[in-house]
Amino acid sequence: MTSAADVPTSRLSPLHERHQAAGALFTDFAGWTMPVRYSSDLAEHHAVRTAAGLFDLSHMAEIRVTGPDAPAFLDYALAGRLSAVAHGQAKYSLLLTEAGGIIDDVVVYRLGDEDYLVVANAANRTEAVRAFEERSARFDATVTDISDAVALLAVQGPASRAVLEAVPDLTGVDLGSLGYYRSVVARFNGHPVLIARTGYTGEDGFELYIAADAAGGLWDNLLAEGVGLVPAGLASRDTLRLEAGMPLYGHELSTSTFPAQAGLGRVVDLAKPGDFVGRAASEAGPAADAPVLVGLVSEGRRAGRAGYPVRAADGDAQAVGVVTSGALSPTLGHPVMMAYVAPEVAEPGTRLSVDVRGTLVPAEVAPLPFYRRQK
Amino acid sequence: MTEQESLQYTAEHEWVRVDGDTATIGITAYAANKLGDVVFVDLPQAGADVTAGTVIGEIESTKSVGEIFAPVDGSVVEVNDAVVASPELVNSDPFGAGWLVRVSFTALPTLLSHAEYAALTAE
Numbered sequence: 320m321t322s323a324a325d326v327p328t329s330r331l332s333p334l335h336e337r338h339q340a341a342g343a344l345f346t347d348f349a350g351w352t353m354p355v356r357y358s359s360d361l362a363e364h365h366a367v368r369t370a371a372g373l374f375d376l377s378h379m380a381e382i383r384v385t386g387p388d389a390p391a392f393l394d395y396a397l398a399g400r401l402s403a404v405a406h407g408q409a410k411y412s413l414l415l416t417e418a419g420g421i422i423d424d425v426v427v428y429r430l431g432d433e434d435y436l437v438v439a440n441a442a443n444r445t446e447a448v449r450a451f452e453e454r455s456a457r458f459d460a461t462v463t464d465i466s467d468a469v470a471l472l473a474v475q476g477p478a479s480r481a482v483l484e485a486v487p488d489l490t491g492v493d494l495g496s497l498g499y500y501r502s503v504v505a506r507f508n509g510h511p512v513l514i515a516r517t518g519y520t521g522e523d524g525f526e527l528y529i530a531a532d533a534a535g536g537l538w539d540n541l542l543a544e545g546v547g548l549v550p551a552g553l554a555s556r557d558t559l560r561l562e563a564g565m566p567l568y569g570h571e572l573s574t575s576t577f578p579a580q581a582g583l584g585r586v587v588d589l590a591k592p593g594d595f596v597g598r599a600a601s602e603a604g605p606a607a608d609a610p611v612l613v614g615l616v617s618e619g620r621r622a623g624r625a626g627y628p629v630r631a632a633d634g635d636a637q638a639v640g641v642v643t644s645g646a647l648s649p650t651l652g653h654p655v656m657m658a659y660v661a662p663e664v665a666e667p668g669t670r671l672s673v674d675v676r677g678t679l680v681p682a683e684v685a686p687l688p689f690y691r692r693q694k
Numbered sequence: 695m696t697e698q699e700s701l702q703y704t705a706e707h708e709w710v711r712v713d714g715d716t717a718t719i720g721i722t723a724y725a726a727n728k729l730g731d732v733v734f735v736d737l738p739q740a741g742a743d744v745t746a747g748t749v750i751g752e753i754e755s756t757k758s759v760g761e762i763f764a765p766v767d768g769s770v771v772e773v774n775d776a777v778v779a780s781p782e783l784v785n786s787d788p789f790g791a792g793w794l795v796r797v798s799f800t801a802l803p804t805l806l807s808h809a810e811y812a813a814l815t816a817e
Contacts, residue, residue: 344727359785360756361731554730554757620734621754646756647733676752676759 332377333470333531334538341550349441351378354552363555364649367520368692371476372551373541376526377534380444381469382437382451386460389433391593396454397427398578398601400591404429409500409515413578413586414439414450419600420574421581423447424566426517428502436513436528438471440568454596470534474541474548475524475559477692482545483514483525489540494525507537519556521563522692558646561655564614564688570625570643571612571657577605580659581612582687610640610659614689615673617682622646622654623673629658632670634679639664642673648689655689656682698789703811706763709789710805717766717802720793721753721784724815729755732784735777737762737795742770746803751794753784768799 330351332338338345343354354375356363366372384393390402399412406429414422423443428436439447444466451462474482480494492505492514502515510533518524529537542548557567566572571581578587578601587601615629622645623629629640640660648655656673664671669684701709707725711718726732734754744750744764751762774793777783783792806814 355757356730359731364756558756624759647754649756 330378332375333534334375334377337535337538338375338550343550343552346553348553349378349444351441353378354550356552356554357550360552360554360558361649363549363551364558366547366549367476367522367551367555367559368650369477370547370549371474371478371482371524371545372520372555373538373545373548374473374475374551374556375538376471376473377469377531378441379471380439380441380447380464380466381471381528382439382448383463383465384435384437384451384460385463386433386458388458388460389435392455392458392460393427393435393437394591394593395458395595396451397425398587398595398597399427400588401427401429401435402591406431407501407503409502409517411500411586413583414447415578415587415595415597415601416574417597417600418574419577419597419603419605421568421572421576421578422450422574424568424572426515428513428515430502430504430513442569450596468531470529470531472527472529472534472537472541473518473524474527474545475518475520475551476522478545478547479522479524482541482548485544485546486540487544489537507533507540512537519563519565520559521565521688521690522559557644558649561644561646561657562648562650562688562690564657564690566612566657567644577601577609580605580609608662611662611665612643612687613640613658613660613665613667614685614687615642615645615656615658615671615682616685616689617654617656617673617680619654619680620647621675621678621680623656623658623675623680623682627676628674629660629682630672630674630679631664632672632681634672638674639671645673650690654680654682655685657687660684699808701789701808702805703808703814704763704765704805705814706761707815708763708765710765712802715800716771716796716798717768718793718796719762719765720788721760721762722811722815723788725760726785726788726792729753729760729784730757731755732781735781735784735794737773737778738770740770740773744768744770744797753781762794764797765805766797766799766802768797770795771798772796
């Protein structure tokens with residue numbers, strides 16, 4: 320594991336000292352030194368499923384898109400119809416290559432007629448900003464990378480609304496009326512904070528965007544006032560999103576992946592008027608025999624991990640697919656995996672096997688998500 | 695000296711407790727902490743011959759897999775069934791109840807002292 324001292328060029332979150340004080344173990348993630356856990360991966364995972372967890376996601380990229388042509392520009396630059404998104408609404412979308420592959424998956428918040436906030440993965444920040452800048456050339460729209468000025472905190476879990484409501488200095492928002500994938504600009508001690516009912520865990524939760532220099536006060540208040548709230552790191556974040564069947568860029572998504580292969584065909588709005596980057600390739604779609612993303616479940620305790628081959632049930636040497644993410648599910652108690660497999664073995668119920676470091680473990684195709692919260 | 699100071703260590707983050715011609719082996723708290731919550735331990739069979747420096751088992755956590763290396767040539771005399779049943783013992787008591795295997799040996803190679811191991815893991 321690297322420490323900040325070993326990697327002088329690694330970025331630090333505005334909350335870094337607080338993580339150190341809390342005893343966090345750090346990892347390098349996309350050039351940032353971020354907490355992987357504070358106490359125990361399992362305890363943090365269970366806290367999110369039963370109470371609430373607090374994540375520091377300040378490494379993520381925030382890109383402001385403004386100007387009279389902002390809606391039309393985003394319709395061209397992204398796969399979805401961003402011009403149809405209402406004020407205060409958010410939309411999951413994909414940044415495609417001309418060849419129809421995925422540069423990044425993003426969440427876009429519409430803040431005004433000519434004002435959008437695009438949130439991209441830390442690892443793809445440079446590529447995303449470059450793509451947006453290039454694609455904006457013929458539009459009256461401005462692309463601004465505001466990532467370094469913005470901190471992002473996420474409160475996720477069934478108690479997350481109660482946690483936020485317990486912070487007296489968080490004002491200007493009626494959380495009960497904030498629907499899923501909606502956002503509002505509230506205030507924390509005089510600082511504007513964008514609060515969105517979005518998340519990456521499969522639980523109810525909120526993501527809070529605030530100026531980096533105000534993030535510490537918000538973090539402290541949430542932990543002080545939020546009963547049952549625990550800080551949670553990237554390790555638990557990964558097992559939570561995996562159980563919820565959510566793709567992770569670099570595992571399930573890449574420039575070699577068509578959205579349709581990942582079950583995200585509906586994110587590409589072919590019916591929107593006008594051209595968009597990747598339209599022709601998206602209309603043609605992937606080859607008929609292109610691998611498709613499935614869920615796999617198995618018994619025992621050993622999960623296939625990213626890169627492990629998927630084979631037929633009889634262990635035939637010819638691989639029929641590859642695991643992209645896998646873990647022993649803390650909530651479900653058995654291994655869960657996502658994998659790309661040949662379409663002919665993608666039907667739920669199909670019996671396959673996963674090559675776990677030389678041992679063939681029987682597995683079965685299962686629909687995603689593996690876990691759904693009680694409503 | 696403390697219990698931990700009386701043990702010997704390997705560069706692969708294992709501790710070794712020597713009693714006559716038997717070595718009890720486990721992983722250190724440093725290694726357990728890096729691994730995170732241990733969910734599965736794969737150990738060799740009692741009676742198996744082991745060769746120093748080779749992989750004899752695996753310790754798997756939610757996030758990663760660590761290999762268990764034999765620090766000596768010899769044969770496995772006992773395997774810790776308790777840790778197989780409750781892998782979390784590796785995290786809660788890595789130097790005690792979380793021990794992994796006992797190996798009988800004829801010759802003990804040079805291992806690291808506690809001070810040398812501490813220097814290795816100083817951050």
